[in-house]
Amino acid sequence: MAPTIPGFRSHQVPVADGVALHVAVGGSGSPVVLLHGFPQTHLMWRHVAADLAADHTVICPDLRGYGASDKPADDGQAYAKRTMAADVVAAARALGHDRFALVGHDRGALVAIRAGLDHPDVVTHLASLDVLPNLDTWEVLSGLSAALAWHLYLMAQPAGLPEAMISGAADAFFGSFLDAWAHDPQAVPADVRAEYLRASREAVPSIVADYRASATVDVEHDRADRAAGNRLRMPVTVLQQDWGAELSAGAAATWARWAPDLDHRTVTSGHFMAEEAPAEVVGAVRDLLTR
Numbered sequence: 001m002a003p004t005i006p007g008f009r010s011h012q013v014p015v016a017d018g019v020a021l022h023v024a025v026g027g028s029g030s031p032v033v034l035l036h037g038f039p040q041t042h043l044m045w046r047h048v049a050a051d052l053a054a055d056h057t058v059i060c061p062d063l064r065g066y067g068a069s070d071k072p073a074d075d076g077q078a079y080a081k082r083t084m085a086a087d088v089v090a091a092a093r094a095l096g097h098d099r100f101a102l103v104g105h106d107r108g109a110l111v112a113i114r115a116g117l118d119h120p121d122v123v124t125h126l127a128s129l130d131v132l133p134n135l136d137t138w139e140v141l142s143g144l145s146a147a148l149a150w151h152l153y154l155m156a157q158p159a160g161l162p163e164a165m166i167s168g169a170a171d172a173f174f175g176s177f178l179d180a181w182a183h184d185p186q187a188v189p190a191d192v193r194a195e196y197l198r199a200s201r202e203a204v205p206s207i208v209a210d211y212r213a214s215a216t217v218d219v220e221h222d223r224a225d226r227a228a229g230n231r232l233r234m235p236v237t238v239l240q241q242d243w244g245a246e247l248s249a250g251a252a253a254t255w256a257r258w259a260p261d262l263d264h265r266t267v268t269s270g271h272f273m274a275e276e277a278p279a280e281v282v283g284a285v286r287d288l289l290t291r
Helices: 042-052 081-094 107-118 134-140 143-148 150-155 161-167 170-181 190-201 204-214 217-228 245-258 278-289
Strands: 009-016 019-026 030-035 056-061 100-105 123-129 236-241 262-267
Touching: 009 081, 019 042, 019 081, 030 042, 030 081, 030 107, 030 278, 042 056, 042 190, 042 278, 056 081, 081 107, 081 204, 081 217, 100 107, 100 278, 107 123, 107 217, 123 278, 134 217, 134 245, 143 150, 150 161, 150 204, 161 170, 161 204, 170 190, 190 204, 204 217, 236 245, 236 278, 245 262, 262 278
Parallel strands: 030 056, 030 100, 100 123, 123 236, 236 262
Antiparallel strands: 009 019, 019 056
16 A cells, blocks of 8 residues: 555545545545645645644545556546546545535646536635646747646657656656755655655556646636636635746736636745645635635
8 A cells, every 4th residue: 555644544435437546534524625736646735634634524535547546548538637526526425525625736736626617516615736727728838938848748749659758767757847846855755755756657657648638638628618607616725836926917817717716825835835835735725714
């Protein structure tokens, strides 16, 4: 069994035909689901989850295709955020929770956004850490900013070459993001880093499929929601790095178009804010839950 958050119980929860999620659960009280980012597992929430578990039931899945969760073959829909969001709803329901607050970081934030759009009567509150909604991400990338997101373009390519290239240097590939995106390298200690690299190394096809879906089927779903005027109806909090005054202001305006009830905050930590600034993340989540 993969390492989990100290004091939390591990479960393999069936969520779809032939697919189960590895889920860590701790605490008691109103439920909060935490979705991890790339290239991580549910362990990224170890500090935040321990704090929130003082008065909440905290549910931390490994997303489909990541960590100790199942990794089905990609059929064009298996890693759509709609499918991954349905997994999260099914896992929470199997654990006895029909409604819950949802917090996502990076890839997990994209799943959380889709869950909020598809399941507005289930997601009571939503927090997104350090992403723009998927469609907007593709629309704002250009020039040098696109170069910074080179991995999005690599993993959007047809199946075969991206998987082979990444598998040939998996630790260097995944480790490069842990190095480049953290302001405080000590926030991800050696044993946790080793677990992230091991888990990612063993999940290359499904991780690539997750990213490929964001450039294909997820864009279709987002465009349909935009055309229909679908919005996030629950209170939403967004935490993002300081991307500079112009980019940060643009991000806030972008988010406001999707989330009418929005609290948009800029943090001083790096991308891995749940590990670099857990107290700030916990404070923002607790504030969100009062709205």
